[in-house]
Amino acid sequence: MVSIRLSTIIALVIAVILSIFALYITTYIQTITTPTPPPSTSPSGEEFKTPGVPTNITIGTEIFLPMPRIKGNISLEEALSMRRSIRDYKPEPLTIEQLSQLLWAAQGINEVVYGFRTAPSAGATYPLEVYVVVGENGVKGLPAGIYHYNVHRHSLTVVKLGDFRDELARAALNQPWIRNAAIDIVITAVYERTTKRYGERGIRYVHMEVGHVGQNIYLQAAALGLGTVAVGAFYDDEVRKIIGAPENEHPLYIMPVGVPVKLYKLKYEDLIRYYESQRLKTS
Numbered sequence: 637m638v639s640i641r642l643s644t645i646i647a648l649v650i651a652v653i654l655s656i657f658a659l660y661i662t663t664y665i666q667t668i669t670t671p672t673p674p675p676s677t678s679p680s681g682e683e684f685k686t687p688g689v690p691t692n693i694t695i696g697t698e699i700f701l702p703m704p705r706i707k708g709n710i711s712l713e714e715a716l717s718m719r720r721s722i723r724d725y726k727p728e729p730l731t732i733e734q735l736s737q738l739l740w741a742a743q744g745i746n747e748v749v750y751g752f753r754t755a756p757s758a759g760a761t762y763p764l765e766v767y768v769v770v771g772e773n774g775v776k777g778l779p780a781g782i783y784h785y786n787v788h789r790h791s792l793t794v795v796k797l798g799d800f801r802d803e804l805a806r807a808a809l810n811q812p813w814i815r816n817a818a819i820d821i822v823i824t825a826v827y828e829r830t831t832k833r834y835g836e837r838g839i840r841y842v843h844m845e846v847g848h849v850g851q852n853i854y855l856q857a858a859a860l861g862l863g864t865v866a867v868g869a870f871y872d873d874e875v876r877k878i879i880g881a882p883e884n885e886h887p888l889y890i891m892p893v894g895v896p897v898k899l900y901k902l903k904y905e906d907l908i909r910y911y912e913s914q915r916l917k918t919s
Protein backbone atom coordinates (compact mmCIF):
# COMPACT_ATOMS: atom_id res chain seq x y z
CA MET A 637 0.00 0.00 0.00
CA VAL A 638 2.78 2.34 1.06
CA SER A 639 4.81 1.45 -2.10
CA ILE A 640 1.80 2.22 -4.41
CA ARG A 641 1.35 5.63 -2.80
CA LEU A 642 5.05 6.39 -3.18
CA SER A 643 5.07 5.51 -6.89
CA THR A 644 1.94 7.62 -7.43
CA ILE A 645 3.60 10.57 -5.75
CA ILE A 646 6.77 10.11 -7.86
CA ALA A 647 4.64 9.93 -11.04
CA LEU A 648 2.81 13.10 -10.02
CA VAL A 649 6.05 14.94 -9.30
CA ILE A 650 7.47 13.88 -12.71
CA ALA A 651 4.23 15.00 -14.43
CA VAL A 652 4.39 18.42 -12.75
CA ILE A 653 8.09 18.84 -13.69
CA LEU A 654 7.34 17.86 -17.33
CA SER A 655 4.38 20.32 -17.50
CA ILE A 656 6.53 23.18 -16.18
CA PHE A 657 9.26 22.28 -18.71
CA ALA A 658 6.73 22.13 -21.61
CA LEU A 659 5.30 25.51 -20.59
CA TYR A 660 8.81 27.02 -20.47
CA ILE A 661 9.69 25.64 -23.94
CA THR A 662 6.40 26.93 -25.47
CA THR A 663 6.96 30.41 -24.01
CA TYR A 664 10.57 30.42 -25.25
CA ILE A 665 9.55 29.40 -28.81
CA GLN A 666 6.87 32.13 -28.84
CA THR A 667 9.48 34.69 -27.74
CA ILE A 668 11.92 33.84 -30.52
CA THR A 669 9.31 33.50 -33.29
CA THR A 670 7.10 36.54 -32.52
CA PRO A 671 8.31 39.52 -34.59
CA THR A 672 9.32 42.55 -32.57
CA PRO A 673 6.83 45.37 -33.20
CA PRO A 674 8.33 48.50 -34.79
CA PRO A 675 9.66 50.91 -32.16
CA SER A 676 7.32 53.78 -31.24
CA THR A 677 10.23 56.16 -30.67
CA SER A 678 13.27 57.10 -32.77
CA PRO A 679 16.82 56.10 -31.68
CA SER A 680 17.05 59.47 -29.91
CA GLY A 681 13.85 58.76 -28.00
CA GLU A 682 11.55 61.14 -29.91
CA GLU A 683 7.86 60.32 -30.40
CA PHE A 684 6.55 59.30 -33.85
CA LYS A 685 3.55 60.90 -35.61
CA THR A 686 3.81 58.85 -38.84
CA PRO A 687 5.30 55.43 -37.86
CA GLY A 688 9.09 55.69 -38.17
CA VAL A 689 9.07 59.48 -38.59
CA PRO A 690 10.00 61.51 -35.49
CA THR A 691 7.92 64.68 -35.00
CA ASN A 692 10.97 66.89 -34.44
CA ILE A 693 13.13 66.45 -37.56
CA THR A 694 16.46 68.23 -37.90
CA ILE A 695 19.62 67.65 -39.99
CA GLY A 696 21.07 64.26 -39.08
CA THR A 697 17.76 62.78 -37.86
CA GLU A 698 17.33 59.14 -38.84
CA ILE A 699 13.94 58.05 -40.14
CA PHE A 700 13.08 54.36 -40.24
CA LEU A 701 11.24 53.44 -43.42
CA PRO A 702 8.36 50.94 -43.27
CA MET A 703 9.63 47.45 -44.02
CA PRO A 704 9.58 46.63 -47.76
CA ARG A 705 7.11 44.13 -49.19
CA ILE A 706 8.27 41.18 -51.25
CA LYS A 707 4.87 40.53 -52.81
CA GLY A 708 3.18 42.92 -55.21
CA ASN A 709 -0.03 43.29 -57.17
CA ILE A 710 1.27 42.65 -60.68
CA SER A 711 3.61 40.14 -62.31
CA LEU A 712 7.12 40.93 -63.52
CA GLU A 713 5.86 40.48 -67.10
CA GLU A 714 3.12 43.08 -66.54
CA ALA A 715 5.63 45.52 -65.01
CA LEU A 716 7.93 45.03 -68.01
CA SER A 717 5.05 45.65 -70.41
CA MET A 718 4.15 48.88 -68.56
CA ARG A 719 7.69 50.29 -68.20
CA ARG A 720 7.87 53.66 -69.93
CA SER A 721 9.65 56.96 -69.33
CA ILE A 722 6.88 59.06 -67.81
CA ARG A 723 7.46 62.80 -67.44
CA ASP A 724 4.01 64.21 -66.55
CA TYR A 725 2.96 63.91 -62.93
CA LYS A 726 -0.09 64.94 -60.91
CA PRO A 727 0.56 67.27 -57.95
CA GLU A 728 -0.06 64.37 -55.55
CA PRO A 729 2.18 62.97 -52.80
CA LEU A 730 3.62 59.47 -52.63
CA THR A 731 3.10 57.43 -49.50
CA ILE A 732 6.07 56.57 -47.29
CA GLU A 733 5.39 52.89 -48.12
CA GLN A 734 5.85 53.66 -51.84
CA LEU A 735 9.10 55.52 -51.09
CA SER A 736 10.26 52.57 -48.97
CA GLN A 737 9.53 50.18 -51.83
CA LEU A 738 11.29 52.31 -54.48
CA LEU A 739 14.46 52.59 -52.36
CA TRP A 740 14.44 48.89 -51.59
CA ALA A 741 14.14 48.18 -55.32
CA ALA A 742 17.07 50.53 -55.96
CA GLN A 743 19.57 49.28 -53.37
CA GLY A 744 17.70 47.17 -50.81
CA ILE A 745 19.14 44.13 -49.08
CA ASN A 746 17.80 40.81 -50.42
CA GLU A 747 20.36 38.46 -48.84
CA VAL A 748 21.14 38.71 -45.17
CA VAL A 749 24.39 36.73 -44.77
CA TYR A 750 26.62 38.95 -46.94
CA GLY A 751 24.22 41.88 -47.32
CA PHE A 752 23.82 41.42 -51.08
CA ARG A 753 21.33 43.73 -52.78
CA THR A 754 18.43 43.88 -55.24
CA ALA A 755 20.80 45.11 -58.00
CA PRO A 756 23.99 43.23 -58.95
CA SER A 757 27.41 44.77 -58.28
CA ALA A 758 30.80 43.79 -59.74
CA GLY A 759 32.58 41.87 -56.95
CA ALA A 760 29.90 43.15 -54.55
CA THR A 761 31.94 46.36 -54.28
CA TYR A 762 28.76 48.49 -54.11
CA PRO A 763 29.97 51.85 -55.42
CA LEU A 764 26.54 53.54 -55.45
CA GLU A 765 24.86 55.88 -52.96
CA VAL A 766 21.22 56.89 -53.09
CA TYR A 767 19.67 60.24 -52.14
CA VAL A 768 16.05 61.40 -52.24
CA VAL A 769 15.03 64.98 -52.92
CA VAL A 770 11.54 65.18 -51.39
CA GLY A 771 9.34 68.07 -52.53
CA GLU A 772 6.86 70.03 -50.41
CA ASN A 773 3.99 67.57 -49.88
CA GLY A 774 6.02 65.07 -51.93
CA VAL A 775 5.70 62.22 -49.45
CA LYS A 776 2.84 62.07 -46.91
CA GLY A 777 4.20 62.61 -43.40
CA LEU A 778 7.75 63.50 -44.53
CA PRO A 779 9.01 67.10 -44.60
CA ALA A 780 10.52 68.46 -47.83
CA GLY A 781 14.25 67.89 -47.81
CA ILE A 782 17.22 65.91 -49.00
CA TYR A 783 17.69 62.49 -47.49
CA HIS A 784 20.43 59.87 -47.74
CA TYR A 785 19.36 56.21 -47.91
CA ASN A 786 21.01 53.89 -45.36
CA VAL A 787 21.04 50.56 -47.18
CA HIS A 788 21.59 48.26 -44.19
CA ARG A 789 19.12 49.97 -41.84
CA HIS A 790 16.51 50.71 -44.52
CA SER A 791 16.33 54.23 -43.16
CA LEU A 792 16.86 57.82 -44.27
CA THR A 793 19.15 60.42 -42.76
CA VAL A 794 18.22 64.08 -43.19
CA VAL A 795 20.94 65.94 -45.15
CA LYS A 796 19.06 69.23 -45.66
CA LEU A 797 15.53 70.49 -45.01
CA GLY A 798 13.54 72.45 -47.63
CA ASP A 799 12.30 71.96 -51.18
CA PHE A 800 15.30 71.66 -53.56
CA ARG A 801 13.47 70.36 -56.65
CA ASP A 802 13.59 73.69 -58.47
CA GLU A 803 17.34 74.05 -57.86
CA LEU A 804 17.86 70.45 -58.97
CA ALA A 805 15.84 71.05 -62.18
CA ARG A 806 18.00 74.11 -62.96
CA ALA A 807 21.13 71.97 -62.54
CA ALA A 808 19.61 69.56 -65.06
CA LEU A 809 19.02 71.92 -68.00
CA ASN A 810 15.65 72.97 -66.57
CA GLN A 811 13.96 69.64 -67.25
CA PRO A 812 10.48 70.34 -65.82
CA TRP A 813 9.76 66.75 -64.71
CA ILE A 814 12.46 67.14 -62.04
CA ARG A 815 10.61 70.18 -60.65
CA ASN A 816 7.14 68.63 -60.92
CA ALA A 817 7.85 65.15 -59.53
CA ALA A 818 6.89 64.34 -55.95
CA ILE A 819 10.46 63.14 -55.36
CA ASP A 820 13.74 62.91 -57.28
CA ILE A 821 15.97 59.94 -56.56
CA VAL A 822 19.63 60.83 -57.15
CA ILE A 823 22.19 58.04 -57.58
CA THR A 824 25.86 58.85 -57.10
CA ALA A 825 28.97 56.69 -57.48
CA VAL A 826 32.19 56.39 -55.50
CA TYR A 827 34.30 54.95 -58.35
CA GLU A 828 37.27 53.99 -56.11
CA ARG A 829 35.24 51.29 -54.36
CA THR A 830 35.21 49.38 -57.66
CA THR A 831 38.38 50.63 -59.42
CA LYS A 832 40.62 49.68 -56.49
CA ARG A 833 39.74 46.07 -57.27
CA TYR A 834 39.30 46.20 -61.06
CA GLY A 835 41.41 49.18 -62.16
CA GLU A 836 40.15 51.23 -65.15
CA ARG A 837 37.67 48.49 -66.07
CA GLY A 838 35.86 49.24 -62.82
CA ILE A 839 34.58 52.47 -64.38
CA ARG A 840 32.48 50.56 -66.91
CA TYR A 841 31.28 48.24 -64.14
CA VAL A 842 30.00 51.23 -62.14
CA HIS A 843 28.12 52.52 -65.19
CA MET A 844 26.58 49.12 -65.80
CA GLU A 845 25.53 48.92 -62.18
CA VAL A 846 23.70 52.24 -62.18
CA GLY A 847 21.78 50.94 -65.22
CA HIS A 848 20.61 47.95 -63.18
CA VAL A 849 19.49 50.23 -60.36
CA GLY A 850 17.69 52.52 -62.80
CA GLN A 851 15.81 49.60 -64.31
CA ASN A 852 14.83 48.33 -60.85
CA ILE A 853 13.36 51.76 -60.09
CA TYR A 854 11.53 51.84 -63.43
CA LEU A 855 9.97 48.41 -62.80
CA GLN A 856 9.09 49.09 -59.17
CA ALA A 857 7.49 52.40 -60.18
CA ALA A 858 5.44 50.60 -62.85
CA ALA A 859 4.37 47.95 -60.31
CA LEU A 860 3.23 50.68 -57.91
CA GLY A 861 1.33 52.59 -60.62
CA LEU A 862 3.89 55.42 -60.48
CA GLY A 863 5.89 57.13 -63.23
CA THR A 864 9.61 57.78 -63.55
CA VAL A 865 12.28 58.69 -66.11
CA ALA A 866 16.04 58.17 -66.07
CA VAL A 867 17.74 61.55 -66.40
CA GLY A 868 21.42 61.67 -67.36
CA ALA A 869 21.65 65.29 -68.60
CA PHE A 870 22.83 67.56 -65.77
CA TYR A 871 25.85 69.41 -64.40
CA ASP A 872 27.55 66.90 -62.10
CA ASP A 873 29.12 69.38 -59.68
CA GLU A 874 25.95 71.40 -59.28
CA VAL A 875 23.87 68.31 -58.54
CA ARG A 876 26.49 67.03 -56.10
CA LYS A 877 26.48 70.33 -54.18
CA ILE A 878 22.66 70.51 -54.05
CA ILE A 879 22.35 67.06 -52.52
CA GLY A 880 25.24 67.73 -50.11
CA ALA A 881 27.34 64.76 -51.31
CA PRO A 882 31.11 64.69 -50.72
CA GLU A 883 33.57 65.41 -53.60
CA ASN A 884 34.38 61.74 -54.24
CA GLU A 885 30.72 61.04 -55.09
CA HIS A 886 29.71 61.56 -58.72
CA PRO A 887 26.01 61.85 -59.62
CA LEU A 888 25.05 59.45 -62.43
CA TYR A 889 21.27 59.46 -62.57
CA ILE A 890 18.39 61.61 -61.40
CA MET A 891 15.11 59.70 -61.38
CA PRO A 892 12.03 61.85 -60.78
CA VAL A 893 9.06 59.82 -59.49
CA GLY A 894 5.44 60.92 -59.30
CA VAL A 895 1.82 59.92 -59.71
CA PRO A 896 1.46 59.82 -63.50
CA VAL A 897 -1.09 61.92 -65.38
CA LYS A 898 -1.46 58.85 -67.59
CA LEU A 899 -0.13 55.36 -67.02
CA TYR A 900 1.38 53.56 -69.99
CA LYS A 901 -0.48 50.37 -70.91
CA LEU A 902 0.54 48.04 -73.72
CA LYS A 903 -2.33 46.32 -75.58
CA TYR A 904 -1.28 42.71 -75.99
CA GLU A 905 -3.06 42.42 -79.40
CA ASP A 906 -1.01 45.40 -80.63
CA LEU A 907 2.20 43.65 -79.63
CA ILE A 908 1.25 40.44 -81.44
CA ARG A 909 0.20 42.42 -84.53
CA TYR A 910 3.51 44.30 -84.43
CA TYR A 911 5.64 41.13 -84.34
CA GLU A 912 3.52 39.45 -87.01
CA SER A 913 3.79 42.42 -89.38
CA GLN A 914 7.56 42.59 -88.81
CA ARG A 915 7.87 38.92 -89.68
CA LEU A 916 6.08 39.51 -92.99
CA LYS A 917 8.70 42.06 -94.05
CA THR A 918 11.46 40.92 -96.38
CA SER A 919 14.90 42.16 -95.40
Ligand SMILES: Cc1cc2nc3c(=O)[nH]c(=O)nc-3n(C[C@H](O)[C@H](O)[C@H](O)COP(=O)(O)O)c2cc1C
Nearest residue numbers: 719720721722723808811813865866867868869870
Ligand atom coordinates in the same frame (compact mmCIF):
# COMPACT_ATOMS: atom_id res chain seq x y z
C1 LIG B 1 21.51 56.92 -70.00
C2 LIG B 1 20.17 57.57 -70.21
C3 LIG B 1 20.05 58.95 -70.07
C4 LIG B 1 18.81 59.57 -70.24
N1 LIG B 1 18.70 60.90 -70.01
C5 LIG B 1 17.49 61.52 -70.11
C6 LIG B 1 17.36 62.90 -69.78
O1 LIG B 1 18.31 63.59 -69.44
N2 LIG B 1 16.12 63.43 -69.87
C7 LIG B 1 15.02 62.70 -70.22
O2 LIG B 1 13.93 63.27 -70.25
N3 LIG B 1 15.13 61.38 -70.54
C8 LIG B 1 16.33 60.78 -70.48
N4 LIG B 1 16.44 59.43 -70.73
C9 LIG B 1 15.23 58.65 -71.07
C10 LIG B 1 15.17 58.32 -72.57
O3 LIG B 1 14.84 59.51 -73.27
C11 LIG B 1 14.11 57.26 -72.81
O4 LIG B 1 14.54 56.07 -72.18
C12 LIG B 1 13.88 56.98 -74.30
O5 LIG B 1 13.25 58.08 -74.91
C13 LIG B 1 13.04 55.73 -74.57
O6 LIG B 1 11.79 55.86 -73.94
P1 LIG B 1 11.28 54.78 -72.86
O7 LIG B 1 12.23 54.85 -71.68
O8 LIG B 1 9.91 55.20 -72.51
O9 LIG B 1 11.34 53.44 -73.49
C14 LIG B 1 17.67 58.80 -70.58
C15 LIG B 1 17.81 57.41 -70.72
C16 LIG B 1 19.02 56.80 -70.52
C17 LIG B 1 19.12 55.30 -70.63
